[in-house]
Amino acid sequence: MAAAASISSTVKAQRVMVVDDHMSVVDMVIQFLETLGGFEVVGRASSLEDACDTGKKLQPDLVILDLVLSDGVAGLRLIDELRRSSPDTRYLIYSGNLTLNTVRSSMAAGVLGIVDKGGPLSELRDALRSAMTGTPYFSSSASDFLRHLVREKRTEKRTVELSPRERSVLTMLAEGMSSKEIAAKLGLSMHTVVNHRSNLMRKTGLHRVAQLSRYAVEIGLLNPPKTGA
Known part of the structure; x- marks a missing residue:
């Protein structure tokens, strides 16, 4: 509790709205915020409509948001709805519906952090403390998805359109063949192979x-190398 006290004494209290269709979760989060200190709960909502009305009226500093609400809509729609009326509001996703696609969509929406409801409360605590200073935070399961997205992005970035001949040269290079060997194999001049490279x-x-x-x-184009025992 000493850490929470030091944070709350040096950082302005954050005005928070909790948006979740499970009232027990809302109550738990509010109680948790009270134990941490440094937060003022100014609103709560269980549907997109209620959240939009409350958010536009109160313009909270932070919204703790579930991804799926009781009216069957994606919670991320709230961010689009509030962006104009409350541009400084930040969003922390607290959800039990994390998948690669929902994490990708959350990141595209510009959320401050993502926490899995199935994780320990210590992750929610750390996310909330990070939110007080505007620092991004992602729980362990969310981080796993993010690492996958980074690898996916790197591959997408380098995926380019290659001609059939370039693909052949690339395959042979990857198999360890020299330019001279590739030229002989494909019946090309060394100059042509060097140009393809x-x-x-x-x-x-x-x-x-x-x-x-x-x-x-x-x-x-090539199987990954086998590792020895």
Whole structure:
């Protein structure tokens, strides 16, 4: 409790609205906020309509938001609804419906943090303390999804359109063949193979054979190397 007290004494109390269709969850979150200190609960809502009306009227600093509300709509719609009337409001997702797609959508909506309801309360506590200073926070399960999204984004970023000949040259490079061997295998001149290599590097932004080899695995041109026992 000493940490909570020090935070609440140096940071302005955050005005909070809790949006969840389970009243027991709302009550629990409000009680939890009271034990932490530094928060003032100014509103609560269980539907998108109620949340919009309350949010526009109160313009809270922070909204703790479930992803699926009782009226069957996605809670993220609230962010779009309030963005004009309350542009400084930040959003913390507290939900039991985390999937790769919902985490992706939450990030696209610009939320401050994401916490899984199935995780320990310590994660909610840490997320709330981070919210007091505007610091992003993601629970362990949300972080797992984010790491997947980062890997996905990296692959998407490097996925480029290659000609059939460039794909053949890339595959052979990844198999460890030299430019001379590739030229002989494909019946091309060395100059042509070097041009294909240059084009591959320019298109992918990769400049080492080891990087091109990994890229060939990523896009399915080559099986990943087997590791020894």
